[in-house]
Amino acid sequence: MRVLVIEDEVRLAATLQDLLELSGYAADVRHDGETGLDDALTGIYDVILLDVMLPKLDGFTVLRRLREAGNAVPVLMLTARSEVADKVEGLDRGADYYLTKPFDPKELLACVRALTRRQPELRNPEALEFGGVRLDKSSFTLSCGQRSVRLSRKEFDICELLMLNRNLVLTKESLLVKIWGYESDAEDNNVEVYISFLRKKLAHIHAKVRIRTIRMVGYCLEEDG
């Protein structure tokens, strides 16, 4: 699980990072809204902790741009006690949860856990389904009606990620990091090769879904038509 902390109070940001890392999360910190948004848009984070008052871009603008870009990552907003009216505004703009500063570390961790568990039915089913296509987790098969095909481990991992993020754009960078890991030498080219394998297999089972290429960005799994 990777958490992005966007908070300009340097000491608070460092405390949050320590707290998250001690609890087993990987945590990155950005101190302004602009670089924070850039990082959030990579799609590699499972939760984002977002301060409201930030240099360059405020938290509400960061949140709005994230949602406009089709990014559905759970966002926990951190607000000062004097900014309670902001809560209403943030809720309207698609924040998932609020914490008022100063907060109890236990409460923060409870929120992060709740947000990462938000879609249990999508995270741990035996099979994922989308547009008549079924991805079976025990047999590594992709099927549509009576037709089915077995996937390699990498094909399966990529297909799973696409199905969990159906109708959303997955960047090549996020696919690289999530499937191959940070330390790997894999490049964009590896992603393209596996996407082409998956497309052939989708065609083979006459699937009514397709992996659309978003030029210079990444891929999106969507229904035909």
Ligand code: CA
């Ligand atoms: Ca602030």
